[in-house]
Amino acid sequence: MSLEIFFGIMVGLILGLTGAGGGILAVPALVIGLGWSMTQAAPVALMAVGAAAALGAIDGLRKGLVRYRAATLMAVLGAGFTPVGLYVAHRLPESGLSALFSLVLIAVAVRMARQPRSLQPLAQAPGGQGWEQKNCMLDETTGRLKWTLKCSATLALVGSFCGLLTGLLGVGGGFLLVPAFKQLTDIRAHAVVATSLMVIALISLTAIIGALYSGVRIPAEGVIFILACMGGMLVGRMVAPKVSAQVLQLGFAVLCVLVAGALLYKI
Template sequence: MLLASFFGVVMGLVLGLTGAGGGILAVPALVLGLGWSMTQAAPVALFAVGSAAAVGAIDGLRHGLVRYRAALLIALLGAVFSPLGIYLAHQLSEKILMLLFSLLMVLVAARMLRRETPQTGPSDHGAASWGQKNCLLDRQTGRLAWTARCTATLSALGAVTGMVSGLLGVGGGFLIVPAFKQLTDVQMRGIVATSLMVISLISLIGVVGAFHAGVSIDRVGAAFIAASIVGMMLGRRVSAKVPARTLQVGFAGVCLAVAGFMLVRA
């Protein structure tokens, strides 16, 4: 139980610092650290990620950082596709699931290591690598301009996030954060807060689906979940003091190392 608590704190800390990536560490921690199967680990990881993300999302709402309409749309589509991901997870073998998860971690690490070109203007993230950004803020109201293109983009993001969340037991922040950076001109603090709200909502749907399928959480799982919430609160407190590039490189290194272990295990 002590080991589960340690892993939970680390996962919550990463989620609080980056707004993404906590869930992608939660499953390997349970599989490699505690010897659980992928199907056992996924619902506990989702519960832990969702609970920790909810703490961060509430803090973001209090400070007016969450783009809650965008978050609700993404979560709604995620809720529709998450049960499909859970169904597919139970149809695939343990080896295939671990291989898919390892590939996902490598892709996330590559995304983190890639340097971005600074962009001038009010936004503090990198420039889009293709065409015009699909979702732009209205300069007068400060809210997203809900065009058909923007709505379709966020809906597609929600569908993909929900599917991957149900399939591999991750919150989806590793998809939401880079997608928001690439497709919108929302500032990074708003992206992280919005990502945390989406993660909490999608994870909740995934957990309900898992419970409906007969999954239960034991004392070790409960300790992991409680520790992840503590880690989230710590991460939110120190996030402004840690350079973003240091976080990216460190997290990418951890992802690559864990991916290697999971490939060997598979």
């Protein structure tokens, strides 16, 4: 099995298991595993993550889990900020991008490691603890989001930041989307994952079009990596319901720290 296939399957598998977080490992897999530069790896990683996320989003749409209005708003704002991230990325030194990526990985690891210990069930009815802390709430009668100014502004801010990171680091932003959705809305977990995957797919598509327009070309190894990532995503989505969420979070946190250390060592 070639390294492109192996790393592609692993990234897709983690992406499918975590719902979105695995996308942040696509760039390190290409940089550390295949010896590519950050600027070479970013567009291929975006294509891989975007294609894999699209498969997950289609599955979510088929099952009626995707909050497509929220996903569209975040994707539109994210698409607007992706070129800003690309502009900054092309003006930063390779070592600076690697260091920044490592810091993001460590931040994600800390959040994932702390989450299993800090998970507290929020109240499921008005008046319970935590009920008023949600920026976006579902309407009990329609099952849809209540589109208040606060909710719209929250989703727009999250989408914009994800777009910026997509352009800057070549990641889909799922590591931000999933926890933000869980913290700021009362959408159920399966819908959170499906909606996040749709946002990632749409934002990544915008960044991919921009990269191709600017003359970026995908080598044969990159195509193999992308296809393998899509296959891993399908397997991950099938296996995800059978794996403990806490085990996934802690394992992913450890992996992020190891990858961050490898990137820093490579600088």
